[in-house]
Structures are given as C-alpha cells and as structure tokens.
Amino acid sequence: MLNAKNFDRNKFRGIKVSVRSTYISGGGRDERLLDELHSLVENIEDFRAGAASPRRCLFVTGPAGTGKTTALRHLIKAVPEFQSFSDEHNCPKIPFLSVKAEKQCSTRNLVCGIVKAYGLEAEGSEADLTELMFSLFRERGTVCLHIDELQHAVRANSRSAFEAVQDLLKTMADMDDWPLHLILSGMPKIERMREDEQIHRRSILVPFHRLEGQEDAEWVHSWFPTRR
16 A cells, blocks of 8 residues: 555656656567568658559558557657658658548548648548648658558448548559558558458558467566566
C-alpha cells in the first residue's frame, strides 16, 4: 500500500510518463520494418531516375496492441528523407504525411481527412477535393502517405464502398508524375485489400503479432536480463 503522507503524486506521474514514453524495440521485427522504409526511399529515388518498382505500398498489419503505430512513429524518425522542412522560399514541405481513417471510411471521408491534415478546409465536391489532394501531394512534396486504422474501410457498409477505397488507393500508388508511396496499417483484416491483384503485386506485407511465451522468451529476456 502507498503511504498517503509520503506519496509524491507528481513524482509518481513522472515515473508513469517515463515508462509509457519509453520505446521498446521489437528486435528483428523493427529491423525488418526499417529496412522496408529504406526500401521505400530507395524506390522513390528510382522513380525520379526513371525506373521504379511498381511496389509502392507497404502493409503493416497485426492485432490491436501489437505496436504497429508506435513502431512506425518511432522508426519514421530514423529516416531523414521523411522529415518535414521548409524550402528556400520558406514553403513547408511534408515528405511524410500520416492520417487516421475515420470509422466511416468512405472515399470522401478519406480524401477530406488528407486535405485537413495539410491544415486546409475540406469543402466542395468529392471530385474537386480529390483533385486538390493530388495537387497537395506534389506542392507539399509528399512522397509517403501513411493511412492508419484502415480496417475501417474494410468495415464499409457495402462491397462497392470497399472497392471504391481500393480503387482510390490504386490510383494514389500509380501516379505517373509523382512518386507517392503508401504505408497502410491496421488490423489483419486490411489484408483483404491485397485480394485485389493489382494491389497485391504492388505491395509488401509486414505482419506484427502478440508475444508468445516460449517463442519470444529470448527477446523478453534481452530487455530484462537481471530477471533471467
């Protein structure tokens, strides 16, 4: 029991924040994911040189709580090419843009979310907003778009709505004049997106899993060696 008289709530809060903000590497999993991020950068340069691979989509999937989003946020910081900056005219450039899919993930909601992520109002027809979105990719120098919680698109009310999102993603990953690459993360059900042949051949999958006792024992011991 905590002694109420001697309990320093602020100090305790500091300990909690420190623990929660400490990133614990996923070992080989993180290495694989970082390798794939560097592969995206390499393919972007290949595109600019005139000969890119069609694999411009990276799927990061796994059950809730397996660290997909946390790992991506941490590892993106290790990729200099994805860091925001201002050009010589003091115009903001955002090579890497991350958005979260809404629970009702229609193509319009997805496009609106991306436009708003640039700090703009999302007003007008879906066609106009989609045109604006593609213009913003070029103007803001966005070469990698991360869409998190994409399972909401799989939960669309109709097959046609789901296929519409698929088509939008294919269009994004097939821009002829701009090297946009996609990172699509969420629950394993988003792998249904890859049932489409075009998306499958244009994508790579990095799965995350929950820790298992014997299988992951060595990795756990590597973080807590004194308790071995």
